[in-house]
Amino acid sequence: MRNTGMTNDLMERASAMALDLCAARVDPNEAQKALAYLRAQKDSKAYFAYLQAIGNNGRAVIRSNQTIKYYSHLLEASQQHLCNLSPPNMVLILAWAIRLLRYYNAVPEEERQPLDVVHVPTPSSDPLPSPAPSRPPSATQSAPARPSPSLAQPAARPPSAPSPAPPAAQTAPPAPPASIPLPGEVFSGEVLEVDEDAVAVKVKNFNPKRVIGVIRAETIPDRNTARYSAGNTARVEVVAVQQKGNRTILELKPAPKKKARS
Numbered sequence: 001m002r003n004t005g006m007t008n009d010l011m012e013r014a015s016a017m018a019l020d021l022c023a024a025r026v027d028p029n030e031a032q033k034a035l036a037y038l039r040a041q042k043d044s045k046a047y048f049a050y051l052q053a054i055g056n057n058g059r060a061v062i063r064s065n066q067t068i069k070y071y072s073h074l075l076e077a078s079q080q081h082l083c084n085l086s087p088p089n090m091v092l093i094l095a096w097a098i099r100l101l102r103y104y105n106a107v108p109e110e111e112r113q114p115l116d117v118v119h120v121p122t123p124s125s126d127p128l129p130s131p132a133p134s135r136p137p138s139a140t141q142s143a144p145a146r147p148s149p150s151l152a153q154p155a156a157r158p159p160s161a162p163s164p165a166p167p168a169a170q171t172a173p174p175a176p177p178a179s180i181p182l183p184g185e186v187f188s189g190e191v192l193e194v195d196e197d198a199v200a201v202k203v204k205n206f207n208p209k210r211v212i213g214v215i216r217a218e219t220i221p222d223r224n225t226a227r228y229s230a231g232n233t234a235r236v237e238v239v240a241v242q243q244k245g246n247r248t249i250l251e252l253k254p255a256p257k258k259k260a261r262s
Contacts, residue, residue, distance in 0.1 A: 006092060014093045017081040018100035024073035028101045029241065032182075034074055035094050042087045051075035102180045102241065106210045106248045179205060180248060181238045186255045188235045189213055191228050199228045201236060201252060211248045213238075219253040 006014070021031065038047045054062070054071040062068055081097075082090045180203070181187050192208060193200040199220075201213035215236060217223040228234055236252040243249075 006096065010089060010093055011096065013081050014096035015100060017077050017093060017097040018104060020077045020080070021073065021097060021101045022104040024077070026070045026073050026077075026101070027067075028098050028105065028243065030067060030070045031074055031094070031098050031101065032241075034071070035091070035098060038087065038094065039091055044082070044085070044087055044090060047087075047090070048075070048078065051078060099180065099182070102243075102248060105243060106180065106206070106246070180211060180241070181250060183238050183240055186235065186237045188233050191230050191232050191234050194225055194228050194230055196223075196225060199225050199234065201234050203250060209247065211250070213250040213252045215252045215254065221254075 021028075034047070034051065037050055041047060041050075051071055051074055055068065055075055077097075078094075082093060085093070187204070189201040189203055191199060192202050192212075197217050199215040200208070201215060202208055203211045203213050213236060215225075215228075215234070217225050219239075220227070235255045235257060237255040238250050239253050240251040241248065242251065
């Protein structure tokens with residue numbers, strides 16, 4: 001599992017921001033452009049000025065009123081969830097918010113109820129067992145000191161908050177549902193269908209009716225789609241992500257094979 005660098009607080013912010021963007025029906029592709037600008041500038045003031053400029057003067061270069069509304073909603077969500085943060089943390093939160101936004105758009109709400117764990121973690125519930133070791137009498141009562149670990153067992157949760165392990169354990173579960181690959185990412189998927197014009201590739205952990213990958217013939221050397229066979233595995237790189245109705249389509253291209261370890 002990848003090391004996201006996300007703390008519990010940052011993940012909660014990302015989840016809340018994703019829900020706001022989803023409710024406002026913000027296009028994740030437009031949000032991705034704002035993320036690219038933030039990554040390039042590494043300046044929070046420049047980022048907010050960029051969104052403000054599009055919201056106020058966007059009609060000079062953007063014909064679609066809907067697109068301008070996307071940026072207005074994105075500015076509002078950014079002011080609520082990204083203010084007073086360092087640029088690196090802003091990038092982390094916005095990137096994860098976009099991942100979750102794509103997931104929310106692709107999966108019906110009733111099917112993503114388990115995702116509530118992303119923004120519901122309650123650190124206040126874990127410290128309950130911790131008072132035992134903090135009591136002064138613990139130094140004189142060596143025998144009762146042992147039952148304290150057993151208190152954590154009925155809770156069926158990671159260790160109490162003072163341990164550095166719980167944040168990692170709590171932030172790890174959101175990774176699978178938010179694993180729609182982004183442009184530039186490489187993954188391996190099962191080939192579902194092949195014809196002269198394209199190759200359909202399954203995206204792991206997603207129903208092909210919701211999320212599907214497509215390798216266009218023009219991205220394959222000599223347009224030779226016959227090099228792929230249904231049932232085999234294809235190593236691909238994401239070129240772009242498109243939303244068509246309730247379906248997410250990943251535009252793919254062949255990726256180099258992994259180099260064998262010497």
